[in-house]
């Protein structure tokens with residue numbers, strides 16, 4: 112890379128050759144120009160806080176150069192791009208199309224410098240650098256501390272052949288975590304079966320999970336292999352485990368204890384090697400206390416535990432995930448939107464995201480469809496009048512909620528996690544303590 116001028120907070124990384132007039136005009140408005148040879152490789156020399164815009168100048172050079180720029184672009188996904196086309200250059204090649212598609216704006220030579228400066232000013236106003244993700248190729252994207260802790264737990268738990276109970280609100284990525292656990296384990300080459308226990312018809316749960324023999328019940332005309340046998344050697348992920356009927360709980364417990372199962376209508380035990388991961392967004396401790404969930408099964412499933420943080424606890428991940436979802440959307444759909452306006456980013460950070468990552472994904476996809484500008488606005492995300500997390504934080508209501516949560520945690524600790532004792536001290540019923548634990552997402556086993 113050849114450096115022209117001093118490194119600046121605002122810099123156009125120019126893939127090609129700017130004219131002296133172009134360079135000086137940009138310098139006059141505070142933008143340094145750095146010339147980069149894409150074919151020679153190297154980085155942008157970006158420092159923290161720099162605003163860097165890359166410009167693909169296609170006024171000269173051949174197809175190899177365009178290809179090198181496209182490669183460079185793929186290696187630097189967090190840069191914002193502009194493309195400058197030559198009126199004679201073929202626009203129809205896939206490489207040029209790729210550059211045009213990924214750019215925030217396109218110019219045709221001769222370059223309209225006033226328009227370029229206007230576009231740069233606008234990008235400066237709206238562009239906030241998006242942090243790099245930590246996903247490390249396991250599908251759990253994020254750069255927050257909470258996600259760093261989660262990823263290191265996933266790495267620790269993956270190779271250990273024990274059940275993992277994954278807790279968290281709806282849409283927080285419980286299934287994504289289960290897939291990561293499977294993908295990082297020695298079972299990765301074997302099947303991963305995800306089953307939503309809440310979606311199975313209650314009378315068919317046993318047969319769905321463990322299979323049935325021909326004639327086991329009316330309508331069982333042929334032998335059927337269940338999900339467990341299908342996943343032999345791999346992993347079964349039981350989502351909404353709290354919805355599992357009691358008879359199926361008994362069969363699952365037996366499988367976890369003995370590693371064997373029986374198809375419905377058979378007394379023959381089948382030995383099977385399957386790791387069981389489960390997830391719940393309900394309070395299983397409460398279900399145990401109410402007799403809806405077997406306590407012995409609960410302890411078997413809860414050997415290792417992962418808690419998926421709510422999106423509002425991962426404020427710094429919101430923009431990163433939003434950009435990821437937008438980039439993924441653009442691969443298959445044509446949209447003007449390239450990134451998010453400053454106001455949209457602020458609105459996303461301030462929103463409480465009750466539906467978590469799933470809601471973010473849905474809002475971004477909808478915004479990508481309706482956005483008419485390159486920048487998605489808060490209105491496109493339907494977040495203009497949304498209740499603010501900030502105002503929720505400081506409202507009287509939220510102060511009460513926080514105080515209530517703190518009181519329950521403190522009293523539980525002081526009562527050595529004896530719910531009856533805690534209820535006596537707080538002068539409420541045991542049921543109320545369980546209700547409060549659920550309301551504030553307090554898992555007794557985690558607190559202990």
Ligand SMILES: Nc1ncnc2c1ncn2[C@@H]1O[C@H](COP(=O)(O)OP(=O)(O)OP(=O)(O)O)[C@@H](O)[C@H]1O
Nearest residue numbers: 250251252280281282283284285286287392468469
């Ligand atoms: N860290 C992540 N990075 C990118 N996408 C994610 C991440 N976590 C979740 N998602 C996406 O969010 C959506 C919801 O994830 P998932 O189904 O795993 O959530 P869940 O907690 O299992 O939800 P539910 O409790 O409703 O079953 C999916 O589309 C998933 O691909």
